[in-house]
Amino acid sequence: MSTAQDPGRLGGAEFPGSAGSLALFWHVARRGRELARPPVQAALWHQVRRGTLDFAALAAVLGALAGFLTIVTVDIGFGLGVTAGVRVFHSLVLRQLAGFACTLLLVAGPGTAALVELGLMRQQGELRTLRLIGIDPRDLLVLPRVLGFALALFVLVFVFQVSAAVGGFALAAAFGGASFTQEILTLADLLQPATLVVSGARNLLLGAILGLIVCHLGLVAPFAPARLPEAVNRLLARSLAALVVVQGGAALFLP
């Protein structure tokens, strides 16, 4: 073992010019054409699969439970009627809880996995290998993850919302005596195309930010296996801050 520093293992040396999440974002924004390369596409679909298929069932169950409990509590428990129940469901479950729950799912599962994977790749000199075979690690590792997280959150939230509406209303009808048809029709009146577009765009943006946070913590910030709990805590704290900013901003300024 030598006393000399190994330049291939220094965080900054692996990513010349990448000082932080904003630099990574700038790189991703400029390198969209790299998605035409087969290994980058494979990495993207791997990330989307890992973020959605593994957690879609859980998101669906959580959504159905959230919808069921909201309708049963407001409509039947408080006796406020179908319209009030569906309005609370729309404002609380569809617009807020869906994004919140799916963000936590994404961060706790694929987010932590990607953080560890990227950190270990850096530890084991694999970023050096990529650079030595002429591949910019940001193209192969950051770009697919940022886009993959964006698509995964978009899909997960959609699954949660559909399941909350269909499954939640069906459960409420089966076990609480509510009218499934009336609830669906009331919800259809409340939903507007602009709301759906804003919700989708917000989830894509939030997912991309989560991907950037994961990549920054895994590839640029100081990382060591022994300090993994600290890295995971940082990931959770930053993800929640991003969630509050994006969700709060959307709630305040958009329909």
Added chain:
Amino acid sequence: MIAIHALEGNQFRLPDAAVAAGDLAAVVAPSAACAREFVDLLLGLATPRGGSVRLFGQALASTGEPARLALRSRLGFAAQAEGLVGHLALWENVLLGAGYHRRQDAAGLDARVRTLLGWCGWTEAEARRVLRLLPDQAAPFERAVAAWLRALLVEPALVVAENLLGGLAAEARRRLIGASAHFLAEDPRRAAVFVLVGEAQLEELQPTAVFYLSLQDDFQAEVSP
């Protein structure tokens, strides 16, 4: 292809060296760390303390990272240790460089892989079994062959191998060296550089040129108590 003048790293120095088309050059390093640092300086991953490196006619000192990546995409790199991506199966590692740099279509790659496997002495059944493994499930020779296949599959003008033969059995070394000889014989414009740790494999490799890295006077290796 390579012109080195008075190269000084943190751990070693190398007065002058040149590798031309058709050469099979060996660079003998006193340690694995020296070999690693030499490759980093040769391929522009680090900046030398002194001296200069020209790769494919371009001075690395005057090129930025994007230009260096473009230069590296023209060569094949193979290393036995840390030479593969850990979460990709061996077959994904083999196709990584060629797929990323879009060297050939799928049919062309398939045909070329079969040829290269034949040079390495692997049957198709053996290759199918091994290439499904992750790098940490594979034996050293299997990892070395995967790294070597990945390097040759990009049809490089220059191949750089970092301690590829170290720790392998004599028969395994013979197969890899034989594959290298096939590759060089295919096109006289190609060259290969084997960075070796120690002189043990020089006789088997039979290089056309040999360069020795010498330790820096002020470099001190850690000594275990």
